[in-house]
Amino acid sequence: MQLLSSLDNPLVKHLRSLHEARFRREVGAVLIEGQRAIDGCLLAGWKPQHILLSEQVELPTSWVAHPLVRMSQRVAEKLSQASTPSGYIAAFSLPQPAPLAVERGGLVLVDVHDPGNVGTLIRCAAAFQLSQCVLFGGADPYSHKVLQATAGAFAGMQIHRYASDQSLSLLAGGAPRCALVVRGGQQPPTLKPGPRWLVLGSEAHGLDEQRMAECEERLTLPMPGAVESLNVAMAGAIACYAIFSTRSTTSTEALP
Amino acid sequence: MQLLSSLDNPLVKHLRSLHEARFRREVGAVLIEGQRAIDGCLLAGWKPQHILLSEQVELPTSWVAHPLVRMSQRVAEKLSQASTPSGYIAAFSLPQPAPLAVERGGLVLVDVHDPGNVGTLIRCAAAFQLSQCVLFGGADPYSHKVLQATAGAFAGMQIHRYASDQSLSLLAGGAPRCALVVRGGQQPPTLKPGPRWLVLGSEAHGLDEQRMAECEERLTLPMPGAVESLNVAMAGAIACYAIFSTRSTTSTEALP
Numbered sequence: 001m002q003l004l005s006s007l008d009n010p011l012v013k014h015l016r017s018l019h020e021a022r023f024r025r026e027v028g029a030v031l032i033e034g035q036r037a038i039d040g041c042l043l044a045g046w047k048p049q050h051i052l053l054s055e056q057v058e059l060p061t062s063w064v065a066h067p068l069v070r071m072s073q074r075v076a077e078k079l080s081q082a083s084t085p086s087g088y089i090a091a092f093s094l095p096q097p098a099p100l101a102v103e104r105g106g107l108v109l110v111d112v113h114d115p116g117n118v119g120t121l122i123r124c125a126a127a128f129q130l131s132q133c134v135l136f137g138g139a140d141p142y143s144h145k146v147l148q149a150t151a152g153a154f155a156g157m158q159i160h161r162y163a164s165d166q167s168l169s170l171l172a173g174g175a176p177r178c179a180l181v182v183r184g185g186q187q188p189p190t191l192k193p194g195p196r197w198l199v200l201g202s203e204a205h206g207l208d209e210q211r212m213a214e215c216e217e218r219l220t221l222p223m224p225g226a227v228e229s230l231n232v233a234m235a236g237a238i239a240c241y242a243i244f245s246t247r248s249t250t251s252t253e254a255l256p
Numbered sequence: 257m258q259l260l261s262s263l264d265n266p267l268v269k270h271l272r273s274l275h276e277a278r279f280r281r282e283v284g285a286v287l288i289e290g291q292r293a294i295d296g297c298l299l300a301g302w303k304p305q306h307i308l309l310s311e312q313v314e315l316p317t318s319w320v321a322h323p324l325v326r327m328s329q330r331v332a333e334k335l336s337q338a339s340t341p342s343g344y345i346a347a348f349s350l351p352q353p354a355p356l357a358v359e360r361g362g363l364v365l366v367d368v369h370d371p372g373n374v375g376t377l378i379r380c381a382a383a384f385q386l387s388q389c390v391l392f393g394g395a396d397p398y399s400h401k402v403l404q405a406t407a408g409a410f411a412g413m414q415i416h417r418y419a420s421d422q423s424l425s426l427l428a429g430g431a432p433r434c435a436l437v438v439r440g441g442q443q444p445p446t447l448k449p450g451p452r453w454l455v456l457g458s459e460a461h462g463l464d465e466q467r468m469a470e471c472e473e474r475l476t477l478p479m480p481g482a483v484e485s486l487n488v489a490m491a492g493a494i495a496c497y498a499i500f501s502t503r504s505t506t507s508t509e510a511l512p
Contacts, residue, residue: 120490127486129481151483224385227407234490
């Protein structure tokens with residue numbers, strides 16, 4: 001196996017450039033770090049362009065059919081964005097999501113800017129089988145911080161990105177769009193069973209009037225304690241669970 | 257009103273020392289920043305020792321009966337632990353919690369070390385009316401990072417702290433102790449209605465065998481998606497909601 005040891009090697013420079021959103025967009029590729037996260041991407045059918053391993057780490061046997069290169073410690077440090085580099089880094093072609101299936105619903109994030117919040121919410125959506133995630137503006141889901149916060153849960157997700165000013169009408173005609181709002185919405189147990197789009201607004205401003213008007217439903221978490229509201233990650237996590245619970249009621253109860 | 261402008265002033269040095277846990281413990285006081293958080297503490301009956309305001313901020317009229325001092329910009333920067341100082345800082349006597357009411361249940365954190373997680377979980381507990389929080393080891397709940405993550409929700413909470421090696425038997429004889437576990441526990445809708453202690457383990461190791469054995473119940477969140485587990489803050493947030501939903505079912509349904 002080749003050993004990549006020079007920081008001047010153009011491949012190193014190319015891979016390093018994928019730390020930046022504009023280069024990820026231009027070349028349609030993304031860096032993934034860590035054995036488990038890379039495994040998850042391979043299992044989900046993502047196409048690896050390069051898989052790099054530090055000299056001292058073991059080669060997982062299931063990876064042998066893929067394009068592998070060993071890298072020196074210096075190269076690993078150059079390419080890693082983790083505080084403690086794992087020794088495993090891969091470049092994958094940015095996966096094309098399946099076409100939007102509006103009838104299946106999923107998670108919708110409008111201008112959610114904190115990478116930790118976006119990653120956490122994608123992880124929760126994956127945990128509760130909202131397998132489509134639609135982002136309007138906000139954090140780049142393929143940035144290191146977002147990917148890290150998803151803890152490997154992004155690989156199985158269908159992630160769709162639109163500009164911040166696009167309308168929610170892209171999702172019309174299928175599952176109802178359900179806005180999570182601090183007050184005045186339905187409580188989770190009163191939601192009609194079935195799939196829906198859970199629509200969350202930005203950390204600072206929530207959802208604007210126009211987007212609110214496009215949503216067929218409004219959901220409010222009952223919050224009896226003396227707390228004004230939870231942050232978008234916590235409220236969204238609970239809402240993913242609450243929506244999942246509504247759906248799973250359908251499957252266990254005898255409904256027509 | 258006095259103006260505190262010298263960084264050498266012993267009061268400034270005393271207040272600055274409250275950034276450290278050992279001085280908070282020794283003098284039984286805690287620093288709170290931000291107008292809303294200070295208001296919350298005053299409303300909850302906490303006793304202020306000093307309230308300091310920057311020269312340019314407004315004095316809330318409800319504070320006039322309290323011990324107020326103006327501080328210079330330099331003093332404000334010295335005393336603040338926020339990235340953008342609000343201009344409001346107060347030292348409060350560390351409140352003595354009401355005696356543990358074992359029959360009322362609440363949130364129990366065992367060796368939860370990340371201040372953000374502890375703060376987030378206290379905020380969720382407050383939101384869903386688990387108003388007692390019992391900490392065994394882990395992060396200092398009166399550190400700036402924890403207080404900040406609670407977003408003001410700590411003031412109404414009864415917070416009890418014990419050493420990491422203390423037993424859960426302190427909570428015996430009242431509401432059942434319910435351990436949140438990744439697999440093998442009851443699902444939320446099957447929980448018997450009523451108050452309980454929600455027991456969460458550390459980020460790295462969860463709950464040990466001994467503590468698990470002391471819990472009368474085990475709870476597992478249904479998680480159908482391809483996600484190994486959620487982190488303790490998210491799983492705990494959802495569990496607070498799920499436990500609250502169980503309780504609120506009792507009050508709306510006709511039970512004997």
